[in-house]
Amino acid sequence: MSFWKMDGADIVPAATVSNYVEFWSNESYRRTFLFTLRLCAGVTAIGLVLGYPIAWVIWRMQSRWRTLVLLLTVIPLFMSYIVKIYTMRSILGLNGLLNMALVAAGILEKPSTLFLYNQTAILATMAVVYMPFVILPIYLALDRIPGNLVAASSDLGARPWTTFRHVVLPLSAPGVVAGALFSYILSLGDYITPQMVGGPSGFTFGRIIWSQFGLAYNWPFGAAMAAVLFVVALVLIAALGRLGKLDGGLP
Numbered sequence: 456m457s458f459w460k461m462d463g464a465d466i467v468p469a470a471t472v473s474n475y476v477e478f479w480s481n482e483s484y485r486r487t488f489l490f491t492l493r494l495c496a497g498v499t500a501i502g503l504v505l506g507y508p509i510a511w512v513i514w515r516m517q518s519r520w521r522t523l524v525l526l527l528t529v530i531p532l533f534m535s536y537i538v539k540i541y542t543m544r545s546i547l548g549l550n551g552l553l554n555m556a557l558v559a560a561g562i563l564e565k566p567s568t569l570f571l572y573n574q575t576a577i578l579a580t581m582a583v584v585y586m587p588f589v590i591l592p593i594y595l596a597l598d599r600i601p602g603n604l605v606a607a608s609s610d611l612g613a614r615p616w617t618t619f620r621h622v623v624l625p626l627s628a629p630g631v632v633a634g635a636l637f638s639y640i641l642s643l644g645d646y647i648t649p650q651m652v653g654g655p656s657g658f659t660f661g662r663i664i665w666s667q668f669g670l671a672y673n674w675p676f677g678a679a680m681a682a683v684l685f686v687v688a689l690v691l692i693a694a695l696g697r698l699g700k701l702d703g704g705l706p
Contacts, residue, residue, distance in 0.1 A: 596630025
């Protein structure tokens with residue numbers, strides 16, 4: 456469909472690359488596309504910075520507590536996506552928990568509107584929503600590390616940081632790559648979160664695609680932009696798969 460064209464209100468199945476030409480020649484579309492790529496990179500970076508320590512703590516827990524915490528980590532995966540977004544809105548909103556805490560602590564004199572309807576709110580919400588997809592692959596990779604390797608490193612006199620850097624981190628790299636891939640790909644196609652918590656600052660490439668299908672009724676052009684996202688996803692999968700040897704190392 457991406458090679459078809461519109462003739463008035465009709466979709467004509469004619470072979471043409473005009474949709475792709477229009478996309479790449481329009482500076483506004485290109486700018487939004489690059490902004491979306493940077494946004495997803497930020498979401499992934501936050502997810503890894505916060506998700507790896509959480510996965511490591513779960514890995515080091517006693518088995519009885521580990522099961523409980525893992526269950527709490529998995530539960531959000533079964534929750535409604537919209538519910539999670541509204542939860543973040545209730546935290547970041549004008550009368551949300553964050554504003555209430557800052558006012559109670561004396562940091563703010565009155566509730567602020569700075570925490571919602573901006574790019575920071577999009578980053579925070581996406582990072583929280585997709586955090587389980589980062590934590591679980593990393594934890595599974597950590598759990599597959601043979602305990603005798605860590606013990607041998609300690610017996611040979613390696614400090615904990617040295618053991619982590621030379622043993623734990625390299626062996627958990629496939630989980631890190633898988634978590635990064637999940638986070639980036641999922642956030643790349645997300646158009647609901649930017650719309651609900653981003654306001655005017657949340658106009659992402661996913662929202663443009665949605666508008667072409669849902670509002671403009673220009674399905675061929677929307678399909679062309681969706682194809683661009685699909686190619687980006689394939690390139691990421693191939694590149695990260697080669698980097699982390701996902702074919703043989705996925706948890």
